[in-house]
Amino acid sequence: MNDSTDQTAEAAGKKSWWGRLAGGLKRTSSVLGTSIDNLINNKQPLDPAKLDEIEEVLIRTDLGIEAAARVTDAIAKGRFREHPTAEDVKAIIAGEVAAVLEPVAKPLVIAGAKPFVILVVGVNGSGKTTTIGKLVSKLSAEGRKVVLGAGDTFRAAAIDQLKIWGQRTGAKVVAREQGADSAGLAFDAISVGKADGADVVIVDTAGRLQNRTELMDELEKMVRVVKKVDATAPHAVLLVLDATVGQNALSQVEVFGKIAGVTGLVMTKLDGTARGGILVALAQKFGLPIHFIGVGEGIDDLSPFSPKDFGRALAGLE
Numbered sequence: 001m002n003d004s005t006d007q008t009a010e011a012a013g014k015k016s017w018w019g020r021l022a023g024g025l026k027r028t029s030s031v032l033g034t035s036i037d038n039l040i041n042n043k044q045p046l047d048p049a050k051l052d053e054i055e056e057v058l059i060r061t062d063l064g065i066e067a068a069a070r071v072t073d074a075i076a077k078g079r080f081r082e083h084p085t086a087e088d089v090k091a092i093i094a095g096e097v098a099a100v101l102e103p104v105a106k107p108l109v110i111a112g113a114k115p116f117v118i119l120v121v122g123v124n125g126s127g128k129t130t131t132i133g134k135l136v137s138k139l140s141a142e143g144r145k146v147v148l149g150a151g152d153t154f155r156a157a158a159i160d161q162l163k164i165w166g167q168r169t170g171a172k173v174v175a176r177e178q179g180a181d182s183a184g185l186a187f188d189a190i191s192v193g194k195a196d197g198a199d200v201v202i203v204d205t206a207g208r209l210q211n212r213t214e215l216m217d218e219l220e221k222m223v224r225v226v227k228k229v230d231a232t233a234p235h236a237v238l239l240v241l242d243a244t245v246g247q248n249a250l251s252q253v254e255v256f257g258k259i260a261g262v263t264g265l266v267m268t269k270l271d272g273t274a275r276g277g278i279l280v281a282l283a284q285k286f287g288l289p290i291h292f293i294g295v296g297e298g299i300d301d302l303s304p305f306s307p308k309d310f311g312r313a314l315a316g317l318e
Helices: 002-024 026-039 048-060 065-077 086-101 128-141 156-169 182-196 213-229 248-260 278-286 307-315
Strands: 116-121 146-149 172-174 200-204 236-242 264-268 290-294
Touching (some): 002 026, 026 048, 026 086, 026 307, 048 065, 065 086, 065 278, 086 278, 086 307, 128 236, 128 290, 146 156, 146 182, 172 182, 182 213, 213 248, 248 278, 278 290
Parallel strands (some): 116 236, 146 200, 236 264
């Protein structure tokens, strides 16, 4: 009886997530699907000109040149080459996208250290603080004791936002006044986490443009100071990326990777862009774990994802 109820709930959860994913990627899948529908006439073979057009459409959705070429090659070699339907082509796109994402779709594993220290980095507006709130909600629901460090000391609003998440989830928040030293704040948060026996310490950081050298230097200092409390920390450095920035996400990964040693990615705002293919471009170029994707504003809209489901949603398949 209980097993049956659990299975029903799990199935409903998966269906709900699929609905959010498919809905969130609608702008991307519409661009892709409409173009494929217009290009494919199953009474005519796929000639080189049509294949080039398909590749251009894939690049426009920010799939990246390498991934777009990979998908186009697969379409050219497909068993439907002579008289494909639009659905045939979409199925190949979905399969190739899933194959690229499979190695990087990895959940965030919290183990091996107590407290497990997570540093969250990213540019202004990427959804960093909201992502932290959703993450602490998940961890608290799992029964983990969490301490939050309000390390974005440049913005009073960010400090207040983190305090609100702390109140909602029961997590202790370590904060100082606006303008305080962010590296010192990180030191304090981890020290409090150790003293309180916390399972996880999540430290927010100020949103930085990757081309602002002085701000990136401060982030580098923050990482150094964290290591003074625990030489093995931070145990995870999550870079939060806004999908709507498209190809600019690639340069963000490069710069933040060098400065902070990014260990995994969180992609937000996939529901607000026709550039959903950027997730594939990131996977192809960097191979970093993609822990979560966001396709909405709710707590449940930050989730680990199935590459197969993502591929089908991106291609506009039911």
